[in-house]
Amino acid sequence: MIQASEIQAGGTRAKVRCDELGGSPYSDQADGLFRPYLGPAHRATLGRLAGWMDEAGMSVETDAVGTIIGHYAGTTPDAPVLLIGSHVDSVRDGGRYDGILGVTLGIEAVAHFHRHNRRFPFALEVIGFGDEEGSRFSTYMMGSRSAAGLAQTIDDSVTDRDGITLRKALADWGLSTTRFKTARRENVLAYVEAHIEQAPHLERAALPLGLVRGIASQYRYRITLEGQAAHAGTAMHERRDALAAAAESITAIEAIGAAGPDDLVTTVGFLTVENGAPNVVPGHVIMTVDIRAVTPGVRENAARQILEALEAISLKRNITLSVEQVQDLQGALCDEALNAILRKAIIDTMGYTPPVLLSQAGHDAMIMAHLAPMTMLFIRCAGGISHNPAESVENDDVEAAHRTLVSFITRVGEER
Template structure:
């Protein structure tokens, strides 16, 4: 496997910045991994789980982990893990990480920046010959986005030791089964349990903020208080396909019912606590035509909240609304829940340490933020205390080629991570 194109770009980009090196290099490496062969898309970034670009990317990451003083493994679910031993050799583990996969037409820093910062942090201590009473591991999760298969967070779920039911029929858009894709990498669902990380003291994740709060506050870094729980549904409205000349009072219009439902779903989100959000992201009209009253419409519905019980209350209110709408418009409404992600609150002790490190780095108290986006951290909270560091992203734009961070902000995140690791060592 050749690393030439990636490394040549890094030399050019890092030489252009004398200091600070760690923030510049972390950003440059993300940029280098944003083009083929580290993308399966010629004119943008698309790095799906277990695809060719994923494979090529792990080759680069493995090289950089090795140069940073880590031993490297690819676990049974396709996560890449770098291990920097502590003293003693069997010391417990402080885990740093994020994901390496991307959505189609994604940005270069979502997920990947957290992995690169983890490597830079270990490289910093390795260059000084420093070890701690705990090991440091950097993990790059393989399947956070679910952009290839109808799965989600298989990497972190396996690392956290959670059992997963994998449907034998799961296929990608080209008809390749998940089992086949795993087998091509020498992996299998039966071995997912071996990917569980052992003896984890804590998990820290650095990630771009996928909202504009830090930019509006003119702050480089933020401290995350919690990550929203998520429900995702497939909602099917079935009325009666009929001629467009049918009298208005005689119609069973599935699209009109869906339109009314969308407005009501938005209203439920707007009326709830500030951390409640409701979204309809996909709307499909079956066999639609200009001269046909739509007979069936399928849409997705996403409900997220951090406040305990807010997601569940909103889901109940929306279900009642859909039942009433069904009767009113004489259509049937089928609601299928297709995803249930449990959110998590960040650990108070870790947040105190991380907050102190941010103040020491920036000279300012960090904004305390909520994450409406899902992260591997919410899963890893099931096995260890967890905290997250947000990095300012221009306009809060994410999952988009327009993602943009500055070297100085990334360097501030690097300084914060090294400080918090040192604080962690003092407490051991």
């Protein structure tokens, strides 16, 4: 068993570094954390990470998408690569540990082996993606999609809220979407991502670490309900009330989600009423529907039920229904062989068999699964709260994650 004293508090250092990156100049928001893709805070953060990677014995590069990669060579020049990573960007008013903790933990794992002058029959690379959240442009996971070599259609004329185009933001960094294909990582053995859980299951179980079975697939729809705006004095049986149709639809969507398997969740997260007023029967409503599930086929079945329910409600209420699918994000199951190694690493480090968890949130790991086998380690966070300044992790839990990553990498090396 790896002794904690041998690791020299790398987990605590990883957490402290996340705290440092939680304020100026690593945030573009004066009163909180906001680190959007290709912003000043993103640039400053990559500079700080590059310094830490260099100290840990890694050579450092930034690829054609603005992803930072630290490389720790293997025992041979052509050794395959074990990738350790997550994302460095954040949502507006975000938390200090979502994504970035996986990057700093990766740096600390490599630093441990560098201090002990240990190499493996594979190289170690710590990778920090810049566009997982999509918090600046209407894009998401461009970094991991490019690293995985996936085809993607990108409109680089899209703008952020300040009117700056993606094309301009990339050009300011010397980047262009025309070169994204060059960011594909080669000869990758596996990908591992450590991440806060973003759910309360570990906290309820009073356990610091969990093993991820899979990441949910996602559908997202934009629903438009077109009725007839009318005076509030209009008789009830004569109305074509789009908002009432939306309300009935939301109830149906919630019921379908609640009746499905445990890994199914359904959400209406946005609703707008056009020209709404207290004395007007609403005639035009737009809402979003988000459907997520891990088990193959569950998401698709729920989507079919929801669309059938919306069609029935619209027909009954004489409402015109328009459905636009705006996202189809394929989830991924973690690799069984890697999960077996990670399970042994948790047992080795913590002395308990970890719970197997599902991730309803999306992660770069689901994209990297197209390139290589992947696994994920979940770390307990207070209340399961994330994407929020209240996001919090304990030093001891992060220490446990660090020791587990070191054990995992060591075990992978022993099995090569």
